[in-house]
Amino acid sequence: MRLQINKYFNSYTEAVPLAVFRLFFGSMMLASIIRFWLNGWIEKLYISPKFFFSYYGFEWLKPLGDFTYLIFMLCGVSAFFVAIGYKYRLFIISFFLSFTYIELMDKTTYLNHYYFISILSFLMIFLPANAYFSLDAWKDPKKAFQQIPAWCIDSLKLLLAIVYFYAGLAKLNSDWLLRAMPLKIWLPSKYDLPFLGDLMQQEWVHYAFSWSGMLYDLTIPFLLLWRKTRFFAFLLVVLFHVMTRVLFPIGMFPYIMIVSALIFFSPKLHHKFISKISSFFGIKKSKFDNSLRLVFQPVKRQIFLSVVAVFFIIQIFLPWRYLAYPGELFWTEEGFRFSWRVMLMEKAGYSQFKIVDSETGKRFYVDNSDFLTPFQEKQMSFQPDFMLQYAHFLAEHFRKSGHKNIEVYVENYVALNGRKSAPYIDPDINLLNFDDSFKYKSFILPFQDEIKGL
Amino acid sequence: MIKISKFLFLALFVFAACTSDNGGEEPISGSENSFDRKAMLANWADNIIVPSFENFASSTQDLQEKTNSFTINPSEENLVQLRSAYKKAYLDFQTVSMFEIGKAEELNYRNFLNTYPSDVSTMVNEIESGSYNLSLPSTYNEQGFPALDFLINGLADSDQEIVSKYSSEEYKSYLLDVSKRINSLTIEVNASWQGTFRDNFVNNTSSSSTGSVDKFTNDYVLYFEKFLRSGKIGFPAGVFTGEPSPGNVEALYSQDLSRELYIKSVKSVQDFFNGKYYGSNQTGLSYKQYLDYLDSMKDGQILSTLINNQFGTILSQATGLDQSLKSQVQTNNTEMLQAFDELQKEVILLKVDMMQALSISVDYVDSDGD
Numbered sequence: 001m002r003l004q005i006n007k008y009f010n011s012y013t014e015a016v017p018l019a020v021f022r023l024f025f026g027s028m029m030l031a032s033i034i035r036f037w038l039n040g041w042i043e044k045l046y047i048s049p050k051f052f053f054s055y056y057g058f059e060w061l062k063p064l065g066d067f068t069y070l071i072f073m074l075c076g077v078s079a080f081f082v083a084i085g086y087k088y089r090l091f092i093i094s095f096f097l098s099f100t101y102i103e104l105m106d107k108t109t110y111l112n113h114y115y116f117i118s119i120l121s122f123l124m125i126f127l128p129a130n131a132y133f134s135l136d137a138w139k140d141p142k143k144a145f146q147q148i149p150a151w152c153i154d155s156l157k158l159l160l161a162i163v164y165f166y167a168g169l170a171k172l173n174s175d176w177l178l179r180a181m182p183l184k185i186w187l188p189s190k191y192d193l194p195f196l197g198d199l200m201q202q203e204w205v206h207y208a209f210s211w212s213g214m215l216y217d218l219t220i221p222f223l224l225l226w227r228k229t230r231f232f233a234f235l236l237v238v239l240f241h242v243m244t245r246v247l248f249p250i251g252m253f254p255y256i257m258i259v260s261a262l263i264f265f266s267p268k269l270h271h272k273f274i275s276k277i278s279s280f281f282g283i284k285k286s287k288f289d290n291s292l293r294l295v296f297q298p299v300k301r302q303i304f305l306s307v308v309a310v311f312f313i314i315q316i317f318l319p320w321r322y323l324a325y326p327g328e329l330f331w332t333e334e335g336f337r338f339s340w341r342v343m344l345m346e347k348a349g350y351s352q353f354k355i356v357d358s359e360t361g362k363r364f365y366v367d368n369s370d371f372l373t374p375f376q377e378k379q380m381s382f383q384p385d386f387m388l389q390y391a392h393f394l395a396e397h398f399r400k401s402g403h404k405n406i407e408v409y410v411e412n413y414v415a416l417n418g419r420k421s422a423p424y425i426d427p428d429i430n431l432l433n434f435d436d437s438f439k440y441k442s443f444i445l446p447f448q449d450e451i452k453g454l
Numbered sequence: 455m456i457k458i459s460k461f462l463f464l465a466l467f468v469f470a471a472c473t474s475d476n477g478g479e480e481p482i483s484g485s486e487n488s489f490d491r492k493a494m495l496a497n498w499a500d501n502i503i504v505p506s507f508e509n510f511a512s513s514t515q516d517l518q519e520k521t522n523s524f525t526i527n528p529s530e531e532n533l534v535q536l537r538s539a540y541k542k543a544y545l546d547f548q549t550v551s552m553f554e555i556g557k558a559e560e561l562n563y564r565n566f567l568n569t570y571p572s573d574v575s576t577m578v579n580e581i582e583s584g585s586y587n588l589s590l591p592s593t594y595n596e597q598g599f600p601a602l603d604f605l606i607n608g609l610a611d612s613d614q615e616i617v618s619k620y621s622s623e624e625y626k627s628y629l630l631d632v633s634k635r636i637n638s639l640t641i642e643v644n645a646s647w648q649g650t651f652r653d654n655f656v657n658n659t660s661s662s663s664t665g666s667v668d669k670f671t672n673d674y675v676l677y678f679e680k681f682l683r684s685g686k687i688g689f690p691a692g693v694f695t696g697e698p699s700p701g702n703v704e705a706l707y708s709q710d711l712s713r714e715l716y717i718k719s720v721k722s723v724q725d726f727f728n729g730k731y732y733g734s735n736q737t738g739l740s741y742k743q744y745l746d747y748l749d750s751m752k753d754g755q756i757l758s759t760l761i762n763n764q765f766g767t768i769l770s771q772a773t774g775l776d777q778s779l780k781s782q783v784q785t786n787n788t789e790m791l792q793a794f795d796e797l798q799k800e801v802i803l804l805k806v807d808m809m810q811a812l813s814i815s816v817d818y819v820d821s822d823g824d
Contacts, residue, residue: 185810185811185813186813188489188748188813189661189812189813189814190661191488191489191491191659191661192659192660192661192665197488198488201488201489346810346813348805348806348809348810348816349806350801350802350805350806352798355696357696362696363696364692364693364694364695364696364697365688365693365694366694367684367694374816378815378816411798413802413806414806415806415807415810418810418811420757420760420807421802421803421806421807
């Protein structure tokens with residue numbers, strides 16, 4: 001066993017799939033940043049709001065006013081240099097840092113996709129993606145290698161497999177499988193799609209999509225790994241992600257996943273692709289085909305492998321942390337993020353904050369639009385950690401404007417997956433008695449239904 | 455490879471077959487395969503919005519004519535006539551105020567017609583200096599129905615004194631300008647519905663955030679939350695400040711009108727929800743029918759029923775209020791706070807439950823989703 005493990009970590013494979021991956025990843029990230037910028041979202045999401053929702057422990061990390069554009073610029077430039085493989089390690093680190101900084105500025109915009117990009121770019125810091133077909137390798141033959149350790153490519157496959165498989169596991173619940181929720185809400189609203197519009201109104205279609213989505217997520221990593229089913233699996237990947245692109249406002253992510261799945265294909269296919277690009281740009285591909293093997297120095301190898309091992313241990317266990325909290329995960333959302341729970345819930349809420357003077361009993365309601373953008377208000381209204389942070393912010397604001405003995409209460413209703421809205425936060429609890437933490441939030445009222453499954 | 459694809463197809467087939475005998479999940483009767491949103495938009499436009507504006511436009515025309523007669527011959531008799539035209543028009547305004555879309559949105563129609571309370575001291579200064587420009591957004595609170603209310607009800611204590619104010623040309627021309635502007639803005643909005651906007655509205659059946667259903671629904675719910683709940687009840691009752699402020703009621707100077715305006719607006723919102731034709735008891739497609747089609751069962755009850763029941767509660771609570779919401783705030787504000795609470799329940803049903811069921815997102819930010 002030990003011998004086999006040793007043997008595995010000393011096995012080598014062609015570097016070309018990793019180079020193609022780098023090229024696509026960098027270009028797509030550059031395109032994403034440009035798209036984000038052109039849509040005016042930097043201004044809308046990170047500059048115009050008066051208040052930002054921080055992740056616990058990252059309260060110090062804020063947008064930098066107009067300098068926020070510089071972070072996006074740094075991120076885009078880094079993505080470009082990653083794509084062409086110029087000073088790869090430096091720029092993948094700066095990409096990881098700038099992209100993660102952007103994501104940490106306001107959790108209102110949290111998406112699993114962004115989290116995926118963050119951790120993927122972190123992993124790529126430790127992969128020699130510039131060994132082949134990169135500017136680094138072109139300029140300095142000492143850095144050019146045709147072969148790299150097999151684990152470097154397999155770690156990307158493993159990460160993709162985790163994303164899909166966990167997304168599949170998360171669908172094993174009664175709302176998704178037995179009530180076809182939330183697709184039953186989402187699909188009928190796509191009535192105006194050509195050809196599909198009428199189909200989207202059929203109940204059996206909602207169930208078929210729910211079940212096939214679950215089966216797709218659970219099986220696709222294995223279908224991609226197995227050579228015999230690989231091509232078919234890739235067709236499924238394309239079909240699935242194109243479908244999600246058509247049905248949902250999901251941005252660049254489907255394309256990123258489609259292209260990422262290419263990592264599973266043999267080096268032969270990637271060589272063909274690189275040959276095409278090389279002849280198009282007039283690059284001498286043979287310069288990279290030097291049959292050399294990249295062997296890490298022992299210390300570096302030790303460090304890199306340890307970091308990657310710890311990274312995957314965290315990835316495998318983090319999604320299960322919700323088991324440590326009482327109550328229904330979909331309701332409390334304690335342990336919901338960073339777990340590949342994608343498109344699982346249609347959740348909406350309404351929250352009316354009440355400021356009370358504990359001495360005089362005088363009270364008034366807060367107009368949320370005075371402080372939050374509609375998008376922030378929407379996200380805040382069904383997530384308890386948002387409400388807690390907002391309550392503290394309100395207390396601070398009204399203290400400054402001269403109010404005394406402040407208590408903050410919230411009257412809050414949340415509807416989950418088509419159930420009737422129900423009271424969510426205990427309206428009789430002064431939220432200022434609580435600080436944000438990873439501890440169970442006892443002020444959340446219990447869920448009045450049951451969702452079975454994982 | 456072939457085996458797996460066969461398996462997948464078979465699996466899909468089996469699931470599809472299984473789901474059809476899922477008891478209690480059958481769509482309720484009367485709904486066919488799909489809901490005709492275009493027909494709903496057409497019903498909204500042709501049977502509700504356009505007739506409401508037509509009717510309101512005739513009221514504002516009458517209002518301008520009565521104002522004209524009064525300024526030509528300021529008498530107590532003409533004042534009474536003008537007041538009744540004002541009252542009719544203000545009530546009719548409640549049937550169109552929620553339609554802030556298209557031309558109305560472009561013009562900031564509602565802000566120009568009904569921003570209250572009026573800034574009375576600025577208004578008097580401007581009247582007396584004779585320099586004002588009512589097309590500026592900074593003059594929202596110097597025109598529209600609230601300004602008219604002040605000019606014909608609040609200038610002095612007795613009718614005789616009010617009439618005597620109109621011996622001055624400045625007052626005459628200001629009053630006439632306010633009436634004319636209400637009428638001309640209304641003519642403009644009405645004309646756009648009579649013109650191309652009706653077809654643009656009805657044909658824009660897209661499900662995106664720029665589609666008519668999506669956009670209108672956001673406006674409709676916003677109206678109910680901000681302008682009806684907060685404006686008519688919340689601000690005067692002081693729910694956002696802790697200080698009741700009776701001076702914030704609608705139609706402050708017409709002692710007996712504010713409750714009637716409130717009830718009229720709630721009824722208009724409810725009628726729209728049910729697809730009730732303007733000025734008739736016939737109904738067509740609207741939210742009620744859409745929700746019923748989408749089979750939104752809540753707590754064993756139908757969501758549209760819950761919403762209608764809540765409208766009923768709001769209206770019956772409203773009949774217990776004083777005719778003048780101002781004196782209601784002054785004598786027993788608790789009733790006002792109760793009205794607010796009932797309106798609040800409806801906001802939750804509309805904004806959370808209904809919009810979720812219709813899969814319409816509340817925000818206008820078109821950012822990516824998961």
